Amino acid sequence: MKWVGVALIAGSLLFPPLFAGDFYINLASQILIAAIFALSLNLLVGFGGMTSLGHASYLGVAAYISALLTSRYGFGHGPAAIISMTGTTAMAAFFGVIALRATGLGFLMITLALSQVLWGLAYRMSNVTNGDNGIAGLTRPMPFGISLDSASSFYWFALIVASLAFLMMTIFVSSSFGSSLKGVRDQPRRMAALGFNPWLIRWITFVYAGFWGGVSGLLYVYYHKYVHPTSLSITSSAEALLGVIAGGSGALGGPVVGAALVLLLKNYASAYLERWNMLLGLVFLFIVLVMPSGLVPGFSSLMARLRGNPR
Amino acid sequence: MQFWIIQGLNSLSLGGLLFLLSSGFSLIFGLMRLANLTHGAFFMLGTYFGATALRSWDGLNIWVTALGAGIVVAAIGGLFERLVLRRLKTNPLGQVLVTLGMSFIISDACLLFWGGDSIPVPTPQNLQAPTRILSFVFPTYRLVLVGCAIGAAIVLYYLLDRTRLGAMIRAGVDDGQMARAIGIPISRLFTIVFCLGAGIAGAGGVLGGPILSAYPGLDADMLPLALIVVILGGIGSLVGAFVGSFIIGFTYTFGTALFPELAYIILFLPMIFVIAFRPQGLFGRVGA
Numbered sequence: 001m002k003w004v005g006v007a008l009i010a011g012s013l014l015f016p017p018l019f020a021g022d023f024y025i026n027l028a029s030q031i032l033i034a035a036i037f038a039l040s041l042n043l044l045v046g047f048g049g050m051t052s053l054g055h056a057s058y059l060g061v062a063a064y065i066s067a068l069l070t071s072r073y074g075f076g077h078g079p080a081a082i083i084s085m086t087g088t089t090a091m092a093a094f095f096g097v098i099a100l101r102a103t104g105l106g107f108l109m110i111t112l113a114l115s116q117v118l119w120g121l122a123y124r125m126s127n128v129t130n131g132d133n134g135i136a137g138l139t140r141p142m143p144f145g146i147s148l149d150s151a152s153s154f155y156w157f158a159l160i161v162a163s164l165a166f167l168m169m170t171i172f173v174s175s176s177f178g179s180s181l182k183g184v185r186d187q188p189r190r191m192a193a194l195g196f197n198p199w200l201i202r203w204i205t206f207v208y209a210g211f212w213g214g215v216s217g218l219l220y221v222y223y224h225k226y227v228h229p230t231s232l233s234i235t236s237s238a239e240a241l242l243g244v245i246a247g248g249s250g251a252l253g254g255p256v257v258g259a260a261l262v263l264l265l266k267n268y269a270s271a272y273l274e275r276w277n278m279l280l281g282l283v284f285l286f287i288v289l290v291m292p293s294g295l296v297p298g299f300s301s302l303m304a305r306l307r308g309n310p311r
Numbered sequence: 312m313q314f315w316i317i318q319g320l321n322s323l324s325l326g327g328l329l330f331l332l333s334s335g336f337s338l339i340f341g342l343m344r345l346a347n348l349t350h351g352a353f354f355m356l357g358t359y360f361g362a363t364a365l366r367s368w369d370g371l372n373i374w375v376t377a378l379g380a381g382i383v384v385a386a387i388g389g390l391f392e393r394l395v396l397r398r399l400k401t402n403p404l405g406q407v408l409v410t411l412g413m414s415f416i417i418s419d420a421c422l423l424f425w426g427g428d429s430i431p432v433p434t435p436q437n438l439q440a441p442t443r444i445l446s447f448v449f450p451t452y453r454l455v456l457v458g459c460a461i462g463a464a465i466v467l468y469y470l471l472d473r474t475r476l477g478a479m480i481r482a483g484v485d486d487g488q489m490a491r492a493i494g495i496p497i498s499r500l501f502t503i504v505f506c507l508g509a510g511i512a513g514a515g516g517v518l519g520g521p522i523l524s525a526y527p528g529l530d531a532d533m534l535p536l537a538l539i540v541v542i543l544g545g546i547g548s549l550v551g552a553f554v555g556s557f558i559i560g561f562t563y564t565f566g567t568a569l570f571p572e573l574a575y576i577i578l579f580l581p582m583i584f585v586i587a588f589r590p591q592g593l594f595g596r597v598g599a
Contacts, residue, residue: 051404053411098583101590105346106546108407109538112348113582116535120575127572234531238411245408278419284412288405289398 013159025151026223027267031260032155032162033219038243038259039169039252040212045241046249047173048205049185050100051108053237054115057095058213060232061118062088063221067135068128077141085214092210096203115237122229134228141222148222158219165212170252172208181205235277239266242280246287248294257295316447318568319561324453324522326560327460331515332533333540334467334552335508341484341547342504344403345396348410351534352417353384353509355525357516359421360384362430362525373435377517384513385506392505414530422527429527432520452521459518463511464553471549480504484547536563539582545595554593 020028037059044050065084069075075083099110122129129135140148148154172178183191184198192198221227230236239262247258265283270276287294336350360380365371391413399405438452471477482490483497491497523529540559544551558581566577585593 051407053407098586101586105340105344105403105407106542106590109346109542110586113535113538113542114579116531116538117575117579120532120535124575125572234411235415238415241408275419275423277415278423281412281415281419284408284415285395288402288408288412289395292402292405 022151025155027264029151029155029158029223030267031263032158033216033223034240034243034259034263035256036162036165036219037213037216038240038247038255039165040209040216041240042244042249042252042255043169043172043205043209043212045244046251046255047178047181047185048202048209050103050202050206051241052099052111052209053108053234053241054095054099054111054113055209055213055240056232056234056236057111057115057118058088058092058210059217059220059236060122060227060229061091062214062217063227063231064122064129064135066218066221067138067227071135071138077139081141081218084218085211088214088217089207089211092207092213093203096206096210100199100202100206112234112237115232116234119229119232119234122232129229132229134226136226138221138225138227140225154223158223161215161219165215166252166256169212173252177201177204235280238284239280242284242287246283246291246295254294261295313447314568316449318564320449320453320457322561322564323457323557324560325564326557327457328515328519328522329536329540329556329560330460330553331463331518332512333537333544333556334464334549335511336537337541337544337547337549337552338480338504339508340541342480342487343396343501346407346410347505347508348407348534349388349391349414349417350508350512350537351530351532352414352421353388353512354516354519354533355421355530356387356417357381357384357513358432358520358523358525358529359425359430359516360513361517361520362432363425365432365520366430370436373517373521377514380517381510381514384516385510388509389502389506392502396505397501414534418527418530425525425527427527430525432524434521456518456522460556464549467511467549476503536578539578541592543582543585543592545592548592548594551592551594 037055040058041052041055044052044055062084065087066077066080069080069083070077095111095114099107099114102110123131125131126133140154142148143157146153148157173181180191180196181201184196184201188198191201217231220231240259243259243262244255245258246261247256248254262283265279266276269279273279332350332354336347339345339347339350357377357380360383361373361376364376364379365373395409395413396406399409434452438455440451442449442451442454469477471480479490479495480500482495483500487497536559540552540555543558544553544555559578562581563574563578566574570577
């Protein structure tokens with residue numbers, strides 16, 4: 001049963017570049033990028049119990065650093081990627097120290113305030129970031145001399161990175177460190193009594209999540225060849241959080257499904273109406289009020305009930 | 312010298328506006344343990360209502376407009392609390408997400424109704440003439456605004472500290488369970504406080520109109536300022552909101568005037584400083 005599922009997923013991942021047109025391949029690439037982003041956020045939300053409303057900071061800052069270095073300062077993509085990841089991870093380390101002074105709603109408010117500061121900075125510091133015009137005219141990297149300009153080659157690139165990200169995050173949460181993280185989420189005082197350092201565990205997770213958020217930011221800027229302050233906005237953070245909540249934050253695969261749904265909804269909705277933000281808000285209300293545990297756990301408990309072994 | 316005085320007054324008036332915004336946020340958080348991310352949208356809604364009313368009827372009194380917009384926004388807030396937030400009593404994360412969703416809906420609805428251009432709000436005619444004090448010239452409206460914020464602070468303080476309603480709210484903030492057990496109607500207090508907070512934000516939005524003007528994204532500009540004020544001053548503390556508002560008013564105004572590009576980073580410094588040394592905020596009693 002499990003192998004059928006794996007084969008189905010693998011088949012569906014190989015499907016787009018082999019059979020579908022460019023539009024769908026590009027959509028699939030965007031889904032992969034959103035999935036990495038949602039997965040990294042889920043390390044905080046689902047496994048760490050830390051609801052961040054500022055995760056777009058890492059996506060946006062990685063994208064901006066890479067864009068600035070390659071377009072303005074003539075860096076190659078390799079060094080730019082390394083500097084951008086180092087910078088983003090360092091920022092996550094610093095923001096983690098600040099935000100983790102609080103837990104719960106305080107943590108949420110601090111992450112939101114920090115990310116809004118960055119968003120305002122991207123708008124106002126227009127001689128560096130180009131403000132509302134964003135940075136355009138970027139290029140995609142050429143790993144090992146292979147051009148990523150066609151839709152399918154970029155899809156393969158994104159698929160490799162996404163698989164690696166999925167693998168690394170799976171290892172992270174299923175390791176003994178992952179268990180202690182879940183312990184800290186559920187019973188921080190008992191964990192502290194057992195000799196663990198809850199703060200350090202949370203902080204390491206925060207930095208790790210920031211790192212993978214940065215990776216998704218690099219893919220984001222490679223894909224769009226453009227970066228705008230909206231990539232840092234609260235809407236961007238909220239879309240990812242909606243993906244995590246909608247998919248179900250407990251399971252590892254949940255956010256992937258949720259991110260895909262949010263992205264598809266955004267693409268199809270914006271083809272017909274301009275009111276994406278309003279729709280996003282309504283979906284938030286709907287998910288929270290009707291399906292608070294998310295679609296994937298909801299669906300799997302339904303399946304379990306159908307097979308006659310209710311959880 | 313004129314520069315410093317004018318910027319000082321600008322700081323005070325921004326601080327006053329921030330107090331009108333963040334006092335409600337702080338009260339709601341203190342009583343309901345709810346980070347109401349719709350608060351910036353309530354403020355913006357007030358500004359748009361005020362802009363429309365003041366531009367449609369010549370000579371309409373801004374205080375009457377602020378009161379009216381405050382009541383309308385309070386009613387919207389009350390409905391939202393009764394119909395949506397109430398269902399999520401046991402799910403604090405869900406509550407935050409719903410307020411976030413609501414803020415998206417309101418700000419997009421404002422964009423739909425009022426369009427993408429910024430709408431300037433006229434300064435009341437009798438307050439347009441500048442005031443001269445000791446050979447310095449002050450914009451009268453800003454002076455009045457500062458006075459208004461201080462007045463609101465005094466009224467709120469009196470309400471919380473000297474009335475029966477205030478005593479019940481304070482009891483609810485300190486220990487909701489126990490307050491409920493001795494017969495204080497916490498559930499009705501939730502609605503009252505939510506309406507009150509939303510109403511103050513809406514009225515503040517009208518009063519801020521002549522300075523800020525109504526534009527899409529006003530909510531996204533004001534909400535982080537309110538968050539920083541509350542983090543700085545201490546969550547749930549009225550005095551904290553008051554002091555924090557003026558600290559941020561000064562930091563932001565002088566930051567923008569002296570280092571326009573770095574204003575946001577400068578804004579961030581007092582917050583880091585306070586979080587590092589006093590995570591519960593300057594006047595907060597417990598961490599969130």
